[in-house]
Amino acid sequence: MYVYDEHDRQIAAERVAQFRDQTERALAGELSEEEFLPLRLQNGLYVQRLAPMLRICIPYGMLRSEQLRRLARITRDYDKGYAHFTTRTNLQLNWPNLEDVPDILGELAEVEMHANQTSGNCIRNTTTDPFSGVQVDEIADPRPYCEIIRQWSTFHPEFAFLPRKFKIAVNASEKTDRAAIRVHDIGLQLTRNDQGELGFKVHVGGGLGRTPMVGPVIREFLPELDLLTYLEAIVRVYNRYGRRDNKFKARIKILVKALSPEGFAEKVENEWAHIKNSPSRLTQDVVTRFQSYFTEPAYETLTNATDLLASQRFENREFDKWLTHNVNEHKKPGYAIVTLTLKKTGTPPGDVTDVQLEQIAELADEYSYGEARATHEQNVVLADVRQDRLHELWQKLIPLGFATANLNTLNDVICCPGGDFCALANAKSIPVAEAIQRRFDNLDYLYDLGPIDLNISGCMNACGHHHVGNIGVLGVDKKGEEFYQISLGGSSHHDATIGKILGPSFARNEMPDVISKLINVYVENRTEEETFLDTYRRVGLDPFKERVYA
Amino acid sequence: MPDVIAADGTIRNDDWVVVPRPVAGESIDIPANTPALIPVDLWLAGYEHFAGNAKIGVWFDSHDEPELLAGKVAELPLIAVNFPRFVDGRGYSIGRLLRERFEYHGELRAIGDVLLDQLQFMKRCGFDSYALRSDKDTAKAAKCLNFFSQTYQAATDTNQPLFRRRAS
Known part of the structure; x- marks a missing residue:
């Protein structure tokens, strides 16, 4: 795992001092609410429905035990003793005091952690496959590249005020995608070219939210050493030409669509031509140095048990x-x-x-x-x-409570904090997840149903990734009441697909019955080998629709 | 023009004034007795007249393309880039491109919604003077220009990213 050197420690310490100064000026009235907003967001601090919320970065999901212990202590000392793992592999505290946040950031820095750029219109935490480095079929370990991206994107002076947030994910296996790269602003797939050289297939312009899209490929093969200069070219084109007049049209996917993937790629290539041979180009020695942080632990020579x-x-x-x-x-x-x-x-x-x-x-x-x-x-x-x-x-x-054997089943719900905590939410999401889990409480039945991704978001910002759930649930507000819209057929994997909306939304208390009906349509129609998604793709939306709205 | 902050945080007065874009149908009103920054496209339109004039500079708005000045930057005594709102980050790319691609070596000034907490980003992107918004405390600029003594990535201030400096 990556370990800070004196440079990283210095930058981390200066960041804490900077935010302490900024917080003091905000509390003293020297910074307006509007001026403080992006500063606190880029330190992970939201002001939420009930209290501030602090989003702590877990770079590409990796944690050491000492960091877990520090997170536990922070959760206990500064919050109410619980925290929430997010779909960006970060950890959120729900009840910190604004004045305490500089101290919390100081505590995090002591264990080489931070909350940098976990919110705001900047480059966010880069995510990857949680099985990196240990899975059977990966092209190469993606984590050294994630750390290289983390350092490049940290306080990048040109890209701190992008039109909108910006998320990068790296995937290493060509068979599975546990990082959902096709629904990221940039999705990087490690690959090898015909000569056996390592590089990336580059997807740009995927994303969820209000206008969900699967990111098209803009470059089939980017040599690994060109990673940073090419990213810089992409983000520069976005910074210059992404829309700033309408928050809902400001993500890079809108620009890619407007220019067409080919038109966007051309702009990137033109920009890249100017900078590809700059000193920001990686060297093999540099990559090797980053790789040396992610070596194998001292495995024993064993045989399978x-x-x-x-x-x-x-x-x-x-x-x-x-x-x-x-x-x-x-x-x-x-x-x-x-x-x-x-x-x-x-x-x-x-x-x-x-x-x-x-x-x-x-x-x-x-x-x-x-x-x-x-x-x-x-x-x-x-x-x-x-x-x-x-x-x-x-x-x-x-x-x-960690042995619930429901991984990848219907009950392994992805769910945002929703209206219980989040100021943006239109509806609660946690009680919907719970009601469905209670309905499907028989593990053998869940296993019989096979893998089903059920994803729940409390609003169209899609933190619960509802668009790419095989079954997606979106909380909506109808004249002040909470309703839930269902979509079917989404996937975040190599076959990434945005789900289709089933039809009119349902009240919360109807949801377990509705899910049961959907599941029954699957069970009645499936062939022996088919997953829920397979059956849906074969029979289409109509049989589900007919049952649910009958 | 009010106080201007230099890249080292010192404060000085200067006489440069920013001439706003004239409303449609009217011609630009350039002051006679003081150096003036005019919209870049108007400078280009009057290129024969303005080029080489040490008292006429240009300002870019955030949507203006730095490519406009390709091959002409040496003829300008001062270039300014407007940040219409501090959250509009296009000016950072404009700054870097003017410096790194179009090789402008003269003074590059940030104008508009210029606040303390963005000064170091501006400095790293090639700006070496800053017309701080008038309600902000110029005395705090030096500190804000130097929050970080170390940076990860290359920019205008250094073309060597930390990974290369570490290697040496």
């Missing part, structure tokens, strides 16, 4: 379920990737207490070389667990 796990599965059906659903294959024999699900019914998706954060830290130390990862699906991954210790780990996870 196939027989042991088989007998443990046989003896305990619950363990068998957990192993099937919450544990993934690791590139090293004898190891496994474990996902701790934060989706226990009755707890808002992605929420953790201070004590749970400490428990995750302990588990990371005990089972996974002191590291953990946040996922955009609002779970936490222990990436390097010995297979012969899985049973022991599972037994520890149960009382902690």
Whole structure:
């Protein structure tokens, strides 16, 4: 994992001092509300429905145990003892005091963390696959490139006031996409060209929100060393030509659409031609240096614990379920990737207490070389667990509430904080997630249904990624009442698709029944091998529509 | 023009005035007794007349293209870039392009909604004088120009990103 050197530490310390100064001037009335707004947003601080909200950055989802412990302490000392993992792999506090935020940022800096650019019209936290570096089929570990992007984008003097927020994601496997790169402002797919050289396929102009779009490819192959100069060219074109007259048309996707992907790509290439050979071009030595931070831990030479796990599965059906659903294959024999699900019914998706954060830290130390990862699906991954210790780990996870074996099922809901917390929301989202989880409380039935992405957003800003849920739920306001619109067929993976709206929206208390009806249409129509998405794609929207509005 | 801040934070007076764009149908009114900044397109329209005049500079609005001055920057004593609202970040790209692509080496001034907390960004993008908005405290400019002693990425101030400086 990346470790700060004296330069990073200095920049982090100066950032805290800067925000302390800015906060003091804001409290003294020297900065107007409007002037302070982007300054506090770029330090993660929102003013929310009930209190300020602080969004702490977890760069590309990576956490060390000491950082988890510090997050736990901050959550306890400055907040009400719980926090929320977001779909940008960040962590939100819901109740900090504005005056305390500089101190919180100071505490974060002590463990090499920050809240830089977690909001505002700037380049946000770069996200990637939570299985980076340990999965079987990745092209290369994406995290060194994510860190290179983090440093380049941090306090970039030209790009601090873009037309709108800007999100970059990097994906490493050509078979799976756990980073949803096609719905990002820039999505980078690691790939190799015909000569075997490493580089990126570059998608630009994807995004959710009010105008959801799948990002088109503007360059099939960008050599890895050209990463930063090409990003700089893209963002410069956006900074110069992106719309600033209408907030709802200001994202880069609108510019890409207006110019056409080919027209946009041409502008980028023209800009890039001027800067591609500048000193901002990476060198192989530099990449190697960043890669040296993400080396493998001291794995032991093991063989797969196939027989042991088989007998443990046989003896305990619950363990068998957990192993099937919450544990993934690791590139090293004898190891496994474990996902701790934060989706226990009755707890808002992605929420953790201070004590749970400490428990995750302990588990990371005990089972996974002191590291953990946040996922955009609002779970936490222990990436390097010995297979012969899985049973022991599972037994520890149960009382902690992390062993709910519902990963990737209908109950593994992605859900924003919604109207319970968020000032932007039109409707609550957490109670909808809970009502659906309660309806579908039989794990065997969930397994029979197979993988279904259910994504819930409380407003069209789409923090819950509803457009790319196989089933998407969007909270809407109808004359002051909360209603929910459903879309079907979305996907955030390599086959990225924006879901189609089913029809008129429903009241909250109708939602479990509506979801049941949708599920029944799937069950009645599916062939043996089909997932929900497969069936939907084959039969289309109509059968679902007919059932729900019958 | 009120006080102007230099890149080192010192404050000085100067006489440059910003001549606003004339309303449609009227001609520009250039003061006779003081140096003046005029809209860049009007300077280009009167190029034969203005070029090389040490008392006539130009100002860019945030939507103006720096490409307009390609090959002509050396003929200007002063270029200003207007930030109509401080959240309009186009001026940063204009500054960098004037410096790094069109090789303007004269004074580059930020005008308009120029506040304290953006000064260091402006400095990094090639601006070396700043007409701070009149309600802001010029005494605090020096501190705000230097919040950070270290930066990650290359810009106009240094073409060496930190990853290259680290390597050396």
